[in-house]
Amino acid sequence: MKISIKNYCLSAIIFVVISCHKQVENNHTASTNFSDTEATRWQDALISGNGEMGIMVYGNTHKEKIIFNHEMLYEYIGTEAIEPPVVGDIMPKIKKLIKDTKYKEAKNEILQLAKKRGYQDILWTDPYHPACVLNxxxxxxxxxxxxxxxxxxxxxxxxxxxxxxNIKYTRTSFVSRPNNVIATKLKSSKSQAINASFTLAHQIDTNQSEKAKESGIEENVKMLFPDKWQQLNNPLVEFPETSLNENWITFRSKYQLVDRGYEVIMCVKNEGGKLSSNGKKISVKNANTIEIIAKVIPVEPYSKSVISKAKAEINNLSSYDNLLKSHAKIHGEMFNRITLHLDKTGFHDGSNEALINNQKSETDINPYLLEKVFNMGIYGLISSSGKNPPNLMGIWNGTWRPRWSGDFTLDANINLQIAAANLANQKEAIYSYMSLLERIAPDWEINAKNLFGCRGYVSGTRTSGRRNLHTHFGEWPGNYWTAGVEWLLLPCFEYYQCTGDTRFMKERLYPMMKKTALFYEDFLDTYDANGNYLIGPSYSPENKAILPNGEKIGAVANATMDIAVIKELLSNLITINNELQLNDEKVNLWKAILNKLPPYLINNDGALKEWARADLADNYNHRHISHLYPVWPGLEISPENKTLFNASNIAIEKRGKGNGSAHGLAHTALIATRLKKANLVYGNLLFLMKNNYLYNSLVTSHNPGIIYNTDALHAIPAVVLEMLVFSKPGVIEFLPALSNKFQKGNISGILCRTQAKIKYLEWNMPQKTLLAKVASGKQQTITFQLQKKITQVKVNTKIHKVEDNNFTLNFSAGETKTIKITW
Structure with a gap:
């Protein structure tokens, strides 16, 4: 169902209260991070959010800046509704060229026809931008x-x-989930000591060394609006309309190329002292308390202001303390669903800056830092999951025109952003993720029809959350990538595996899975010499195959990722039909397609090939690891299949770091957890901890010290969870990829892909013991595994039989068993 963005232009309430508040204690735990210095750039600002709104707090004493963000604010540049060119009618010719290994000719044929039929070069997504800054x-x-x-x-x-x-000043801020407000509160240890002024303005990043150059956006605007280019601002937004009326400030900003915009309404109230307004500033002198309440509201059309309604809502808001109490109850319950404690013997805690700087010279991971980053990842995921999941920047941004538009990049980044959601029991993040997919899915049918002449779904590679029309032709030919939808749907299928939510499966996910399969029912019609399907055109993001003549090309045939997602999709559809007794008439067709898929190939190095074609060689030094999809996030390749498991191990060992992207390091670590490569998991986590991938805010960067991206931040908890527990239907494995350097620790709250929950897990390497409390959500038999020589298992204090380091337990629905293992 196509959902209008108007339904998402809901109020983002900013409630800034300056009054008395409980003193912050100086003892810090893994549930806090702290800094001893003010932020001098927005990347180091501390963050808070409720999914819809986010704030970035610099923490400056005299001249504070709080940047307001809203998840639906994307600068309109005119590209979102441009459909991909119609080239599906020449697909039979293209498939013939690919079958004859004329890959370059096939690519050129499509590109030439696309240009003839209106293709206008790569089109960028609308860039994510800040709403404004409260000074x-x-x-x-x-x-x-x-x-x-x-x-x-x-x-x-x-x-x-x-x-x-000799006066203590305190300023606190948070973003309320139940009341949809941002609140800031000031207090001092002396009465009538608060003197402050307040303004709203556009947030402009003036640090040129940090500012990303995104010429592609400007090129798109020049191309699409040549007659207006000289009159357009950069960014494409009118100068804000601001006005004061006693204790209210109104800030309104309109995009130039579309009838959209947003407005901020802010009210200042004081208790004690005197309030005055002058020009664009509200000042308060000698106050005991000050409250600032504001709303950020996306509006479409721009003429339909909702300021009057916003004022009424603001006037009904409660005090800071009440808002915090109601928010903390909801947010705290979500955050505390998963808890991690690592042994910290021999290490020291400290400020964010101290931990980051000290880690650079340490050869082992400081568990204080890893715990804080793990918790920051869970916190960030919760705080940036609203009507959208986290984009490249989560929900926080302090600059216009961020790199890659700060959008949702669908060929790895968003998949990493959401990787921990199910295991960490964050169903709200999955709901926000699913709402995005459902919103953009209608465009997937346009992509399939225009690009391939097929029914069903084909996703684009990037989206700003409103549309997902395919616009990524060129050197990196995303238009050939057909595997995207299944990767996007897999976390939703994983949610079903973890929870058994049959209504979600039947009403929301299953229909989308069927439409994805429908594409392959039409698309797979070409065969190789062995009678298997020849999958082409085929693309393995974001890599290029090496041809026999040494040339590199992205558009080829039989990408291993394509084979894997087709296997996964159809196998999962068949499984669901069996479990839920759906009796779908397509089951036999799906089974027939599975029987004709080409086999995976292994190259001369013994590594799993990225393309299952003998004429295509591998390019190892790359940040993407798309062809190991059947290892992670898929569940196909496991130790039981020794040949493919060993080949996957060799492939990941030979994989380079490419340009050193954080998401590539996190992706590699996730794959390494499935391959039981504890040293590689540890090594990649250490590399991320010590090589300038962490800002002082503990948000991650894309490359060392540059480009604010949260994909690694939100993926690190998934790496930790997967190294402690692996699960699939009917199987739970303890400590599959845990380095011996993590001698002791415990974790609670991990959901497993077999409708079970690890309520508590504790390990002690020196004593060679493991204690687990496992609850099952259904009646089932679970096989437990440990990659160590088990000497004894006790279940509820009774000794249990072990065979080949495996043991099975029968659970009734709702039953919890206590398991103690020694090795």
Whole structure:
């Protein structure tokens, strides 16, 4: 069902309260991170969010900046509704060229026809941008001492505190989930000591060394609007309309190329002291408390302002303390569904800066830092899952025109963003993710029809969340990539495996899986010399095959990823039919397609080939690892299939780091967990911890020190969870890829892909013991595994039989068993 974005232009309420608040204690745990210095750039600002809105708090004492973000604010550049060119009618000719190994000719044929039929070069997605910045100029006397800024993961509250002239100042902020407000509160240890002024303005990043150059966006605008180019601003937004009315500030901003925009309404209230307004500024002097309440509202059409309604809602809001209490109850329950504790013997805690800097010279991972980053990843996922899942930047951004538009990139990045959601029991993140997929799915049918002449679904490679029409031709020919939808749907299938939510499966996921299969029913009509399907055109993101003449080309045949996703999709459809007794008439057809898929191939190095064609050689040094999809996120290749398992191990060992992207390192680590390569998992985590991939905010960068991206941040918890527990239907494996360097620890709350939950897991390497409490959501038999020589298993204190390091237990629905293993 196509959903209008108007339904998503809901109020983002910003409630900034300046009043008395509970003193922040100085003892810090893994549930907080803290800094001893103010942020000088937005990337180091501490973050909070409720999924729909996000804030970035610099923590400056005199001149504070709080950047407001909203998940639906994307600068319109005119590309979102342009359909891909119609080239499906020449697909039989293209498939013949590919069968004859004329890959370059096939690519050129499609590209030439596309240009003839209106293709206008690669089109960029609308870029994600900040709403505005709240500037708080706070006056006080004396030098600043005992400064600290903190983020509490359990309630999402950011605290800034300092001492000046023997007066303690505290400023706190959070974003409320139940009330959809942002709240900031100031207090001091002396009455009538709060003096501050407040303005709203566009957030502009003036740090040119950090600013990403995205010339592709400007090229698109020039191409699409040549007659308007000289009049267009950069970015494409009118100068904001601002007005003051006593204690209210209105900030409205319109995009130039479309009748959309957004507005911010802000109210300032003071208790004690005096409030005055002058120009575009509201000032309060000698106050005991000050409250600032505001809303960020995407509007379409721009003429239909909702300020009057917003004012009424603002006037009905409660106090900061009540808002925090109601928010903390919901947010805290979500965050505490998963808890990790690592042994920290011999290591030291410290500020974010100290931990990051010290880690650079350490040869082992500091567990204090890893715990904080793990928790930051869970916190970030919760805080940036609203009506959309996290985009490349989560929900936080301090610049216009970020790299790659800050969009949803669908050939690895969003898949990593959501990788921990099911295992960490964050169903809300899956719901937000599914809402995005359902919103953009109608365009998948246009892509399939125009590009391939087929029914069913083909996803684009990038989206801003409104449309997903395919616009990525060229050197990296995403238009050949047909595997995208299944990878996008897999976390939703995993959600079903973890929860057994049959209604979700029947009403939402199964119909989308069937439409994905429908594409392959039409597309697979060419055969190789052995009578198997020849899958072409075929693309393995974002890599190129090496031809016999040494030339590299992306558009070829039989990408291993394509084979894997077709196997997975059809096998899962058949499984669901058996489990839910759906009696779908397509089952026999799906089985027939499975029987004709080409086999995976192994190259002369003994590695799993990225393309199952003898004439195509592998390019190892690359950041993407698409062809190991059947290892992760798929479940196909496991130790039981020794040949493919060993070949996958060789493939990941030979894989290079490419340009050193954080998402590539995290992706490699996830694959390594499935291949039981504990040293590789540990090594990649250490590399991420010590090589400038962490900003002082503990948000990750795409490359060392540059490009604010949260894909690695949100993937790191998945790496940790997968190295501690692997699961598939009927199977749970403990510590599959845990390095001996993590001598002791415990974790609670992991969901398993067999409707079971690890309520508690504790390991002790020196004592060679493991304790687990496992609850099953259904009646079933579960096989438990451990990659060690088991000497004894006790279940509920009774000794249990073990065979080949495996043992099976029968569970009734809702039953919990306590398991103790020694090795």
């Amino acid at each position: 708080i100029n706070q006056d006080f006397v004396g030098e600043v001492s005992k400064y600290k800024r903190l983020l509490n993961y359990e309630n999402g509250e950011i605290t800034i505190q300092w001492l000046a002239n």
